[in-house]
């Protein structure tokens with residue numbers, strides 16, 4: 001099984017900020033019940049890696065690098081990795 005490290009967004013109280021919670025380009029919440037995105041998190045299925053950071057782009061980049069480090073042991077080519085990342089767009 002290839003490893004996965006889906007990216008999730010969270011509010012300050014650690015609850016998940018789902019994708020229905022739209023935000024403006026400046027990061028302001030548009031959903032009436034959304035207190036705002038506080039941080040993004042990615043947890044890898046390998047169980048030994050996770051990241052939590054306010055910058056979504058940073059988290060995404062880190063998980064891309066981490067998944068790439070699994071590529072060899074998973075025996076995956078770059079095409080498969082691209083596919084995995086596409087399936088977890090957030």
Ligand SMILES: [Zn+2]
Nearest residue numbers: 017018021034
């Ligand atoms: Zn939210």
Ligand SMILES: [Zn+2]
Nearest residue numbers: 003044046049
């Ligand atoms: Zn991992």
